[in-house]
Amino acid sequence: MSTSVTCIAPVNIAIIKYWGKRDDDLILPINDSISVTLSTDHLRTKTTITAGPEISKNVLRLNGVEESFENPRIQRCLQEVKRIAKASGKCSKPEMLEWNVHVESENNFPTAAGLASSAAGYACFVYTLATLYGVESEELSGIARMGSGSACRSLHSGYVQWARGERADGSDSLAIQLAPASAWPDMHVLILVVSDRKKATASTHGMATSVKTSDLLKHRASVCVPERVKLVQKAIAEKDFDTFGRIAMKDSNQFHAICLDTYPPCFYLNDVSRSIIRMVDQINNLAEPNLAPVKVAYSFDAGPNACLFLLEKDVPEVSAIVRRVFPFTGTSAEEYYKGIPNDEAAMAAIPPTVLDSFAPEEPNLLRYIIHTKVGEGPKRVD
Amino acid sequence: MSTSVTCIAPVNIAIIKYWGKRDDDLILPINDSISVTLSTDHLRTKTTITAGPEISKNVLRLNGVEESFENPRIQRCLQEVKRIAKASGKCSKPEMLEWNVHVESENNFPTAAGLASSAAGYACFVYTLATLYGVESEELSGIARMGSGSACRSLHSGYVQWARGERADGSDSLAIQLAPASAWPDMHVLILVVSDRKKATASTHGMATSVKTSDLLKHRASVCVPERVKLVQKAIAEKDFDTFGRIAMKDSNQFHAICLDTYPPCFYLNDVSRSIIRMVDQINNLAEPNLAPVKVAYSFDAGPNACLFLLEKDVPEVSAIVRRVFPFTGTSAEEYYKGIPNDEAAMAAIPPTVLDSFAPEEPNLLRYIIHTKVGEGPKRVD
Numbered sequence: 001m002s003t004s005v006t007c008i009a010p011v012n013i014a015i016i017k018y019w020g021k022r023d024d025d026l027i028l029p030i031n032d033s034i035s036v037t038l039s040t041d042h043l044r045t046k047t048t049i050t051a052g053p054e055i056s057k058n059v060l061r062l063n064g065v066e067e068s069f070e071n072p073r074i075q076r077c078l079q080e081v082k083r084i085a086k087a088s089g090k091c092s093k094p095e096m097l098e099w100n101v102h103v104e105s106e107n108n109f110p111t112a113a114g115l116a117s118s119a120a121g122y123a124c125f126v127y128t129l130a131t132l133y134g135v136e137s138e139e140l141s142g143i144a145r146m147g148s149g150s151a152c153r154s155l156h157s158g159y160v161q162w163a164r165g166e167r168a169d170g171s172d173s174l175a176i177q178l179a180p181a182s183a184w185p186d187m188h189v190l191i192l193v194v195s196d197r198k199k200a201t202a203s204t205h206g207m208a209t210s211v212k213t214s215d216l217l218k219h220r221a222s223v224c225v226p227e228r229v230k231l232v233q234k235a236i237a238e239k240d241f242d243t244f245g246r247i248a249m250k251d252s253n254q255f256h257a258i259c260l261d262t263y264p265p266c267f268y269l270n271d272v273s274r275s276i277i278r279m280v281d282q283i284n285n286l287a288e289p290n291l292a293p294v295k296v297a298y299s300f301d302a303g304p305n306a307c308l309f310l311l312e313k314d315v316p317e318v319s320a321i322v323r324r325v326f327p328f329t330g331t332s333a334e335e336y337y338k339g340i341p342n343d344e345a346a347m348a349a350i351p352p353t354v355l356d357s358f359a360p361e362e363p364n365l366l367r368y369i370i371h372t373k374v375g376e377g378p379k380r381v382d
Numbered sequence: 383m384s385t386s387v388t389c390i391a392p393v394n395i396a397i398i399k400y401w402g403k404r405d406d407d408l409i410l411p412i413n414d415s416i417s418v419t420l421s422t423d424h425l426r427t428k429t430t431i432t433a434g435p436e437i438s439k440n441v442l443r444l445n446g447v448e449e450s451f452e453n454p455r456i457q458r459c460l461q462e463v464k465r466i467a468k469a470s471g472k473c474s475k476p477e478m479l480e481w482n483v484h485v486e487s488e489n490n491f492p493t494a495a496g497l498a499s500s501a502a503g504y505a506c507f508v509y510t511l512a513t514l515y516g517v518e519s520e521e522l523s524g525i526a527r528m529g530s531g532s533a534c535r536s537l538h539s540g541y542v543q544w545a546r547g548e549r550a551d552g553s554d555s556l557a558i559q560l561a562p563a564s565a566w567p568d569m570h571v572l573i574l575v576v577s578d579r580k581k582a583t584a585s586t587h588g589m590a591t592s593v594k595t596s597d598l599l600k601h602r603a604s605v606c607v608p609e610r611v612k613l614v615q616k617a618i619a620e621k622d623f624d625t626f627g628r629i630a631m632k633d634s635n636q637f638h639a640i641c642l643d644t645y646p647p648c649f650y651l652n653d654v655s656r657s658i659i660r661m662v663d664q665i666n667n668l669a670e671p672n673l674a675p676v677k678v679a680y681s682f683d684a685g686p687n688a689c690l691f692l693l694e695k696d697v698p699e700v701s702a703i704v705r706r707v708f709p710f711t712g713t714s715a716e717e718y719y720k721g722i723p724n725d726e727a728a729m730a731a732i733p734p735t736v737l738d739s740f741a742p743e744e745p746n747l748l749r750y751i752i753h754t755k756v757g758e759g760p761k762r763v764d
Contacts, residue, residue, distance in 0.1 A: 215632075219601040219605075253642050254642075257642040
């Protein structure tokens, strides 16, 4: 008699970036990172795990395609959750721990497009396993971390910090919540998914090469990041968007600077990403050049897509400018504008003089735009 | 009775980059830089300066267009050369120092395309003035430096180092020759001029913003560059192309990393630049991945154009690969392949298996290619 559990887990976007491991095996980072968990309403991994005595071997299917279960990171996550389940004695059916599992996982967004799919994927895998085996433990974030470093951050809602930790065994390198999503309810997120024909360097390989070859990375990890972590913690606590946004942009820039200082360099931003950065800079300088508080901030992970942070009051203006700069000539607006619907009336009220100051790029440089918010952690959905 | 002198001066390409001033007025850099002077056979500024009692005002024409003589950098160079001429007492016609001048300057390559036109321009201006007034002085490189920092390096042939200097008045921030062009006669240069529709940040503004906002720049200037300067000096002395090329690439990457770590970031590389970097990396890994010595090295200044360094023996192979990766469909090969003619026979002998491993980009991403060598300093040509 098999048992089945289905859970979802969110994507998270780092504001202070994780780049570089101090331990490749345990996936321990060289610096703290801070992230924002995005709403599972629009971006999520959904995983169903079935355990049963009749299942003859472990099977993993991602987005309908069978993948090898021999992946050591998958193996490790499975073994670690089972270990805790055994130790806790709380598993309602202890024999289940001896059964094989069938794992079916799917994302509602493109995999490996630089949208943190592995973070959501491993967080969901570990959370679903833990739910199946009746495990509730502080250690789950450490287990998810051994699947994919940033997965540990996807186990929490809202604003999350993953500590570097000091211990060699990684037991203090865990993610904790800094503030729930509800603490800053007017924070919105626009994800601009960029068309890109180049396959980027896988982030695992990229960060290993950076640790080996970038002369600037150590300085970033030991000097720049600790200062920024404090500033972002304070900005979140005080809902200081200007500081939050400014540090987010500077840290995104510095992360991509380190990628470029790597030999051979790894590139994640492309010409469209650079146009987005220029547009954001222009928006922030609309009022008083170099003096106005930040209205919208970009952050780019290991891919060309932009994650824009902004407050609810600025969504219509920024959305209208994005629409002006990145025109879309396709027929299906529903396929292009995803997530929270546009407030067309508020967008129509943006003065044309504002919009006219932005030069349009050639059409269809973006694949689509997802409008979302900060959101909740993983949960059971069956 | 007016007097006229015509001189030419070369472009130089930095191997260890100059980025950031410790004194904006005197143009004193925060780190040493090392450059290669390119042959005036293919890239040069030519300047004619006429002084005469009948000339009613100072006039400056660049590439046929009149520019303001009120530019403080132009004024300063003129005053400083006159000051030295007066002090030396060697000017054959001292009354000339009271006359106005007519300056006619032209480049045989696109101005402000990231091909160091201001370096060649100010070097030529100062050298021509000095020739007109009969000045021969070690101080000329310091005067050219006050026109455009890197201009001081264009006063020497071959391999040149511009010292940061320690003194507040800049008197020890001068360029010296490390080796003449003849010391490494098989060093060749291919300049890939990239089509770019975006106007880049002017380098004066970009470096000032980097000094103010990049948290990584100080570490670069104080820790990374001094180590690299020693390695490149040694590589030039020993004609060690592997080290020379590797450090050139790493320093180009680090310079562009600093530009990205600047807020707002400045971008000089575009998607075509990135394709060139990938091509170079692939060429260097043709023999033994990660082990073979460097065969060709890139360096990018404040623009998207690549300067490739390579030894004479590798010119046919690299040229054939460049032709394969960046196809040209225009009709005028003469307009596309400039400088030293291609050795078509040697290129035809490159095995197709080598070429076939490179994927072609879309046609006409490059505007043209200049094949040149390391060359001589400024000289009088009339």
